[in-house]
Amino acid sequence: MTEIIDSIKKIAIEISDAIKSKDTGKVESTNASGDIQVKLDVISDEIAEKYLLDTSSVKEIISEEKEKPITKESGKYFVAYDPLDGSSLIDVDLSVGSIFGIYENGYDGEDIKAAVYVVYGPRVEMVVARDVVELFRLNEKTNEFEFIKELKLEKKGKILGPGGTQKYWYPYHKEMIDNFFKEGYRLRYSGGMVPDLHQILLKGGGLFAYPGTEDKPKGKLRKLFEVFPFAYVYKKAGGFGVDGYNDLLTLKAEHYHDTTPCFFGSEYEINKVLQTYKGQK
């Protein structure tokens, strides 16, 4: 596992350099989810693939940008990753990220054994969730990630990141979001789940929601590359990840690119979500 985390550090440094120096234009292709790819999606995917395939404990890799996994002869872990999350924000210079889920035996929620994400913002930060959740920051002079602190969520936060097209929100979802605002919650939504979830985690709590909607009942965010890794991070930090009804980590993945509604947050907000969604299916 440490070997994989060391590889992810190298990947993060190289992707961070690519973000700063490479062309931000679009390519003439879409990925397996039908998203328009930017050149940096493809470059970041190649960087991650190169290091992960060269890591002896890695058995298989699959990414948001790949139709199917690449399997090796040996190794133990299955790594599913989103090489560049929030890539449509690159051209407006907002923070973006990379997300890695480290699985054993398969890609169901219960198979995830560790999760790592990287935030490329004014500073490069990496969060590693194993038994505990740890924050590291890149020292650009030494090119080393330095340990900063352990991260824990409070029982209740003050900020809210409500995703999905509001026009298509279910009425009960809209009412729940309105109620949070009436309680005094403040809006924090950039359109990049990595910085949005990082903010909630570092500020101690809150809610990030990417619900199912009338136009997209299964939401947008992908189980293997985005949802399961963050569900793992939040759980290990003392928070929760649910699909409205159940713990996200109890969900199965039928296809590599499956999506699910998802809510991440601290205890108070997630209880409100569960109460709201109860009986609505």
Ligand code: AHG
């Ligand atoms: P990606 O760039 O990997 O396709 O992911 C973007 C995701 C996620 O980061 C973000 O929370 C969500 O898409 C934003 O979606 P909306 O534009 O629908 O808000």
Ligand code: MN
């Ligand atoms: Mn993504």
Ligand code: MN
């Ligand atoms: Mn992506």
